[in-house]
Amino acid sequence: MYGSPTGSDHSFHGLPGKCGKDRAGAPHPLPANLLLPQWIATHWPKYEEGGRSVGGTADRADWRVARTVFVADDEETARSYGKGHKDSPYRYYYGKMLHKMRILGRLNPFKEDQDMPDEDVTLERVLDALVIAGTAEQVADQISKLNDEVGGFGELV
Numbered sequence: 001m002y003g004s005p006t007g008s009d010h011s012f013h014g015l016p017g018k019c020g021k022d023r024a025g026a027p028h029p030l031p032a033n034l035l036l037p038q039w040i041a042t043h044w045p046k047y048e049e050g051g052r053s054v055g056g057t058a059d060r061a062d063w064r065v066a067r068t069v070f071v072a073d074d075e076e077t078a079r080s081y082g083k084g085h086k087d088s089p090y091r092y093y094y095g096k097m098l099h100k101m102r103i104l105g106r107l108n109p110f111k112e113d114q115d116m117p118d119e120d121v122t123l124e125r126v127l128d129a130l131v132i133a134g135t136a137e138q139v140a141d142q143i144s145k146l147n148d149e150v151g152g153f154g155e156l157v
Contacts, residue, residue, distance in 0.1 A: 030157060033066035034097055035109050036129055037149035040065060044151055061154035067146065070133040082133025090131050095123050
């Protein structure tokens with residue numbers, strides 16, 4: 001799944017702007033759940049370009065975005081299970097992903113700015129950026145914010 005370390009083959013969807021034309025013609029594109037909103041947004045122009053290259057038209061209704069979502073009856077439960085508790089499944093998953101990406105020298109998807117030092121990429125920062133957790137109303141607000149940040153999407157996966 002991962003492209004070359006330099007990203008020259010443009011097949012790795014985890015690097016900002018690397019949703020290449022070879023994947024853009026896919027019927028339902030899906031940026032990885034480990035991408036910050038600003039990096040998801042960089043994939044859209046490539047998807048449009050890919051659609052044009054095969055005589056098609058890109059449609060935001062087909063744009064799918066992956067996110068980790070947890071809805072609870074109360075904010076405390078959502079915060080604990082979704083991000084804070086040491087046994088949170090999301091903390092475990094993103095902790096493992098962060099560890100592996102750090103070893104591979106591929107922290108780019110977790111960086112708000114590509115000049116950000118690797119040591120500033122912390123698990124808490126990753127969880128805050130990538131896990132949507134809260135009450136139903138809070139989650140709806142967070143999904144709406146994500147939709148605005150990426151320029152719109154048709155489906156949340």
